[in-house]
Amino acid sequence: xxxxxxxxxxxxYGALRAxxxxxxxxxxxxxxxLIGPNGSGKSTLLKCIAGAxxxxxxxxxxxxxxxxxxxxxERARAGLSLKFQxxxxxxxxxxYDNVLLALQAGxxxxxxxxxxxxxxxxxxxxxxxxxxxxxxxxxxxxxHLSHGEQQWLEIAMALACRPTLLLLDEPTAGxxxxxxxxxxxxxxxxRGECALxxxxxxxxxxxxxxxxxxxxxxGQVVATGPLAEVQASERVAQAYLNHG
Amino acid sequence: MPEELISGPARLAPPARVAAxxxxxxxGIELGLLALALVLPPFLEDFWVLFATRVAILSLxxxxxxxxxxxxxxxxxxxxxxxxxxxxxxxxxxxxxGVTSVFVLLGTGALVGLFVALAVAALVILGKRAPSLVFVxxxxxxxxxxxxxxxxxxxxxxxxxxxxxxxxxxLGRFEIAEGPMFYYLALFVLVLVYVGLRFFxxxxxxxxxxxxxxxxxxxxxFGYRLQHLKGVTFCLAGLIAGISGCLxxxxxxxxxxxxxxxxxxxxVVLYVLFGGVGTLVGAVLGVSLVDLFxxxxxxxxxxxxxxxxxxxxxxxVMYRPSGLIGLLVSDRERIGSFGRGGKTGEKxx
Ligand SMILES: Nc1ncnc2c1ncn2[C@@H]1O[C@H](COP(=O)(O)OP(=O)(O)O)[C@@H](O)[C@H]1O
Ligand SMILES: [Mg+2]
Numbered sequence: 001x002x003x004x005x006x007x008x009x010x011x012x013y014g015a016l017r018a019x020x021x022x023x024x025x026x027x028x029x030x031x032x033x034l035i036g037p038n039g040s041g042k043s044t045l046l047k048c049i050a051g052a053x054x055x056x057x058x059x060x061x062x063x064x065x066x067x068x069x070x071x072x073x074e075r076a077r078a079g080l081s082l083k084f085q086x087x088x089x090x091x092x093x094x095x096y097d098n099v100l101l102a103l104q105a106g107x108x109x110x111x112x113x114x115x116x117x118x119x120x121x122x123x124x125x126x127x128x129x130x131x132x133x134x135x136x137x138x139x140x141x142x143x144h145l146s147h148g149e150q151q152w153l154e155i156a157m158a159l160a161c162r163p164t165l166l167l168l169d170e171p172t173a174g175x176x177x178x179x180x181x182x183x184x185x186x187x188x189x190x191r192g193e194c195a196l197x198x199x200x201x202x203x204x205x206x207x208x209x210x211x212x213x214x215x216x217x218x219g220q221v222v223a224t225g226p227l228a229e230v231q232a233s234e235r236v237a238q239a240y241l242n243h244g
Numbered sequence: 245m246p247e248e249l250i251s252g253p254a255r256l257a258p259p260a261r262v263a264a265x266x267x268x269x270x271x272g273i274e275l276g277l278l279a280l281a282l283v284l285p286p287f288l289e290d291f292w293v294l295f296a297t298r299v300a301i302l303s304l305x306x307x308x309x310x311x312x313x314x315x316x317x318x319x320x321x322x323x324x325x326x327x328x329x330x331x332x333x334x335x336x337x338x339x340x341x342g343v344t345s346v347f348v349l350l351g352t353g354a355l356v357g358l359f360v361a362l363a364v365a366a367l368v369i370l371g372k373r374a375p376s377l378v379f380v381x382x383x384x385x386x387x388x389x390x391x392x393x394x395x396x397x398x399x400x401x402x403x404x405x406x407x408x409x410x411x412x413x414x415l416g417r418f419e420i421a422e423g424p425m426f427y428y429l430a431l432f433v434l435v436l437v438y439v440g441l442r443f444f445x446x447x448x449x450x451x452x453x454x455x456x457x458x459x460x461x462x463x464x465x466f467g468y469r470l471q472h473l474k475g476v477t478f479c480l481a482g483l484i485a486g487i488s489g490c491l492x493x494x495x496x497x498x499x500x501x502x503x504x505x506x507x508x509x510x511x512v513v514l515y516v517l518f519g520g521v522g523t524l525v526g527a528v529l530g531v532s533l534v535d536l537f538x539x540x541x542x543x544x545x546x547x548x549x550x551x552x553x554x555x556x557x558x559x560x561v562m563y564r565p566s567g568l569i570g571l572l573v574s575d576r577e578r579i580g581s582f583g584r585g586g587k588t589g590e591k592x593x
Contacts, residue, residue: 003474050465076467088462090455092575096583101455104448105466109476112449122584141576159468 357486406500520567
């Protein structure tokens with residue numbers, strides 16, 4: 001049984017069909033790529049899975065739980081974690097506090113009030129920061145980080161929630177080739193930690209880290225399966241040729 | 245939704261370490277004000293002791309508003325509703341049942357404030373979806389207005405005249421008279437609440453509030469149930485407003501419909517915007533300075549003073565959204581840091 005099972009998912013914005021009867025399966029621990037031309041509904045699909053948008057029809061199952069109608073915090077608690085396409089770190093908090101905020105999210109309000117986990121989480125914060133090459137910048141405001149560093153911080157924060165499925169929307173957008181390579185290196189060790197559903201334009205990048213691939217076009221899934229098979233398929237080539 | 249709260253490459257340039265240079269000013273300001281407040285009464289004439297007592301009591305109400313708006317981002321125009329209801333209930337307890345114990349009355353005031361806030365929160369904050377700013381501010385404003393109208397029309401609570409000639413608060417056999425005694429009582433409560441709020445806002449829960457203010461749409465995706473958090477903060481603020489309302493009523497020896505209504509609530513909003521939202525000390529400064537200005541302006545410009553004051557407030561709010569305290573304290577310090585400090589050796593505050 002797959003970890004994430006999306007069935008017949010549809011999302012309309014007024015007359016616009018952003019998603020149309022999309023099916024998607026992600027197995028536990030699998031690295032799954034999601035590609036498609038601009039406006040094909042990739043971000044919409046991720047948002048529907050994370051709860052940022054409510055689908056118009058269809059269902060989403062995570063593990064044994066039907067999460068289709070759950071609000072975002074409950075989905076996060078069920079094991080979903082999302083990095084939005086547009087970076088949204090907390091600009092006026094320092095980098096350290098950004099990660100702490102994400103790490104402590106499972107605590108009860110009472111424990112938070114008494115700051116019970118402040119000491120205990122210190123090590124985990126530092127470990128995450130050094131893993132994402134941010135240890136030198138712990139006390140800097142997140143808003144002062146470079147674009148690439150902000151992306152890494154966001155991934156660190158998304159991981160801090162200990163997801164079973166991590167959703168990343170274009171984590172390397174706007175990055176230099178070096179930063180892009182570094183990001184690949186940072187994501188690789190996640191294998192065994194969680195499953196990954198990643199939207200990415202760079203097919204080379206996808207080819208390096210993903211096991212399987214889904215292609216969206218105009219809100220519809222045109223191909224899905226193991227990486228090599230999908231890359232070879234003709235409809236994919238067509239979708240890309242038609243829309244550039 | 246978060247996508248609109250863009251960060252983006254616009255803020256690429258990392259300015260030199262502003263943080264390391266910024267000295268911590270807030271604790272100094274706080275301790276200075278406290279020292280001043282402690283030694284003040286012997287140097288003041290009676291009128292000014294009453295004035296200072298009123299400032300201390302209204303500071304509680306301002307703190308309550310600062311907590312909901314400056315920390316939890318809830319625009320409430322109903323803080324006076326909580327304090328006024330507490331004032332009425334404790335006044336009735338004193339006049340109808342002869343209760344005058346300061347503990348019982350303050351405790352009752354706090355509970356009344358808490359439960360009225362809970363009721364309001366259930367109506368305007370704790371819905372299925374996050375309510376809009378406008379909805380909450382209009383909701384609380386309307387509530388405040390309606391209750392003031394009801395109080396004006398209800399003879400049991402004195403109608404237009406309110407409930408006059410309240411007895412004095414007592415501590416054991418001891419009566420707490422207006423003047424230095426009442427001043428120190430109010431100051432004591434203010435310091436207690438202040439210290440409590442400082443603990444609250446600097447805790448890990450305070451970190452969640454800080455995150456919520458910056459990217460409300462984002463942090464729900466970490467698993468925070470923001471409605472609960474807002475509800476809890478709103479109720480805590482109601483409790484503080486309740487204490488303030490009880491003290492106010494017994495200090496004036498009177499409670500009336502004006503203390504419930506939108507005018508009083510708006511006054512509190514002005515105090516805090518003027519002094520500085522999101523710093524506790526800003527709320528206290530706001531009350532002190534606005535009331536002092538109002539007094540002196542009213543001496544000089546008998547009729548025009550509200551206009552002068554209004555223009556002054558407007559200028560501050562337009563040019564210093566962080567209020568007067570924003571002139572002294574950097575944003576960085578205002579927001580603070582919540583972790584265990586890092587290499588810079590900064591103390592977590
Ligand atoms: N909030 C919205 N309101 C209206 N239309 C939207 C909204 N979000 C996305 N869309 C539209 O839905 C389609 C899919 O968008 P999106 O999922 O962002 O595409 P992708 O991420 O694949 O580039 C686009 O045509 C886009 O214009
Ligand atoms: Mg997109």
